[in-house]
Amino acid sequence: MPETSAPITVPDTEKKEKPTSKSRPDRGYLVICWNDPVNLMDYVTHVFQIVFGWAKAKAEKHMLQVHNNGKSLLVRETFEKAEHYVHQLQGYGLHATMEKEE
Amino acid sequence: MKFVPGPDKDTPEPVHIFRLNEREEALLLAMLRLYPVLETSHHRISRDPKAGASAEQRLLEESMGQLRAAHRRKVEALFHNPQRFFKDALGERHLVLTAAQLEWLLQVLNDIRVGNWVRLGCPDLEKPAAMNMARASARALQAMHICGEFQLALLEAVK
Numbered sequence: 001m002p003e004t005s006a007p008i009t010v011p012d013t014e015k016k017e018k019p020t021s022k023s024r025p026d027r028g029y030l031v032i033c034w035n036d037p038v039n040l041m042d043y044v045t046h047v048f049q050i051v052f053g054w055a056k057a058k059a060e061k062h063m064l065q066v067h068n069n070g071k072s073l074l075v076r077e078t079f080e081k082a083e084h085y086v087h088q089l090q091g092y093g094l095h096a097t098m099e100k101e102e
Numbered sequence: 103m104k105f106v107p108g109p110d111k112d113t114p115e116p117v118h119i120f121r122l123n124e125r126e127e128a129l130l131l132a133m134l135r136l137y138p139v140l141e142t143s144h145h146r147i148s149r150d151p152k153a154g155a156s157a158e159q160r161l162l163e164e165s166m167g168q169l170r171a172a173h174r175r176k177v178e179a180l181f182h183n184p185q186r187f188f189k190d191a192l193g194e195r196h197l198v199l200t201a202a203q204l205e206w207l208l209q210v211l212n213d214i215r216v217g218n219w220v221r222l223g224c225p226d227l228e229k230p231a232a233m234n235m236a237r238a239s240a241r242a243l244q245a246m247h248i249c250g251e252f253q254l255a256l257l258e259a260v261k
Contacts, residue, residue, distance in 0.1 A: 036216075036224075037219075037225075037226050037227040037228055038215060038216050038219040038224075038227060038246070039212070039216070040250060040253060040254065040257075042254065042257045042261075043208070043212065043253055043257060046208070046257055046260060050205065083147070083158060083161075083162075086147060086162070087162060087165050087166075090145050090162065090166060091165075091166065091169050091209060092208070092209055092212060093140065093209065093212040093213055093215075093216045097146060097147060097148045097149050098147060098148055099148055099149065099150065100150075
């Protein structure tokens with residue numbers, strides 16, 4: 001999903017090995033933000049901009065998905081990164097979880 | 103409380119300036135004294151019921167506990183800082199926040215807002231009739247509303 005993975009920077013690795021199916025990180029964890037009636041729309045947009053470094057338009061798009069559809073898939077990531085994002089989002093009080101992709 | 107756009111954004115450490123009156127200052131401090139409201143057990147790492155007892159769930163609760171303790175120290179420091187609000191030559195009060203201070207203040211205010219919402223039983227705020235008014239505490243509703251107003255004022259600075 002290029003539109004959600006674009007802002008994520010992957011740290012440089014020292015070894016320049018050609019990725020194989022074994023060495024490729026398992027980006028099978030979904031970070032999902034769920035709707036609630038208490039978090040302000042402007043606040044949610046701001047949090048997405050801060051946590052993911054997204055432009056306002058993209059952050060607003062995801063905020064509106066949360067508001068209109070009940071949830072938004074924010075990023076598909078490795079276990080560690082997904083966990084990191086969920087901690088950050090919940091630190092801001094958003095209802096975000098990480099789910100293993102089926 | 104109103105954001106004051108100004109040239110201070112060009113300083114080495116950009117700051118955001120807000121003008122507020124005496125009543126707003128007292129309200130803001132009264133709200134901050136409520137922090138924290140949200141319980142760490144409120145946080146859920148996953149919707150998978152099996153995740154409730156997982157190491158990741160415990161780590162999340164631990165992490166949120168540490169974050170709240172750090173924020174609590176910052177709130178305490180704000181209370182003990184005589185320079186937290188300054189008056190200009192015209193006697194108007196100002197609150198000056200760096201970007202980092204604005205972020206933790208947003209988190210603190212949202213904790214109070216969401217925490218009070220949880221205490222009220224997570225009512226649908228867009229359908230007031232659905233709220234169980236018998237259980238609703240006027241103080242909790244008031245705190246939610248006031249924190250929301252302060253959040254919107256802070257967000258004006260980052261728009």
